[in-house]
Amino acid sequence: MSGARVWVAVGVIRDEMGRICICQRQAGQHQAGKWEFPGGKVEAGETLPQALTRELQEEIGIQVEACEPLLAIEHDYGDKQVLLDVWLVSRFAGVARGLEGQPLRWVSVPELADYGFPAANQAIVAHLQGMRQD
Ligand SMILES: Nc1nc2c([nH]c(=O)n2[C@H]2C[C@H](O)[C@@H](COP(=O)(O)OP(=O)(O)OP(=O)(O)O)O2)c(=O)[nH]1
Numbered sequence: 439m440s441g442a443r444v445w446v447a448v449g450v451i452r453d454e455m456g457r458i459c460i461c462q463r464q465a466g467q468h469q470a471g472k473w474e475f476p477g478g479k480v481e482a483g484e485t486l487p488q489a490l491t492r493e494l495q496e497e498i499g500i501q502v503e504a505c506e507p508l509l510a511i512e513h514d515y516g517d518k519q520v521l522l523d524v525w526l527v528s529r530f531a532g533v534a535r536g537l538e539g540q541p542l543r544w545v546s547v548p549e550l551a552d553y554g555f556p557a558a559n560q561a562i563v564a565h566l567q568g569m570r571q572d
């Protein structure tokens with residue numbers, strides 16, 4: 439184990455058709471090439487909803503209107519430890535686009551199985567697969 443633990447606000451953004459927004463992590467980033475749920479590090483003094491709202495505005499240009507906590511995951515990648523605070527975003531304004539050049543897709547919950555996610559995300563995907571989709 440090495441380094442400090444990074445606290446991350448992660449958004450599972452669901453549209454009116456039940457699809458989920460995923461983005462591909464870029465070259466040079468930790469876990470590059472893997473798909474993720476958009477989000478990023480919580481800054482000092484921020485609440486989780488504040489961090490989530492800021493990150494989703496910065497990364498994909500949407501405004502969070504309703505969100506609720508889904509689950510929290512601690513994971514040790516060896517080179518980095520993360521605490522992912524995963525929130526469900528059930529209402530938002532704006533059109534999601536990859537503002538940092540990252541590929542972005544809307545996929546159904548079954549389709550999540552076709553994408554390569556960081557190891558910590560397996561618990562998120564399993565949680566979504568076990569949830570009622572209404
Ligand atoms: N956003 C996001 N990060 C994830 C997921 N799964 C996962 O292991 N992570 C890890 C990868 C990174 O080590 C960390 C998130 O950092 P980040 O690179 O998104 O942080 P950030 O947006 O604030 O970007 P920066 O400060 O590096 O510019 O959490 C996920 O689904 N979404």
Ligand SMILES: [Mg+2]
Pocket residue numbers: 476477478479497
């Ligand atoms: Mg990020």
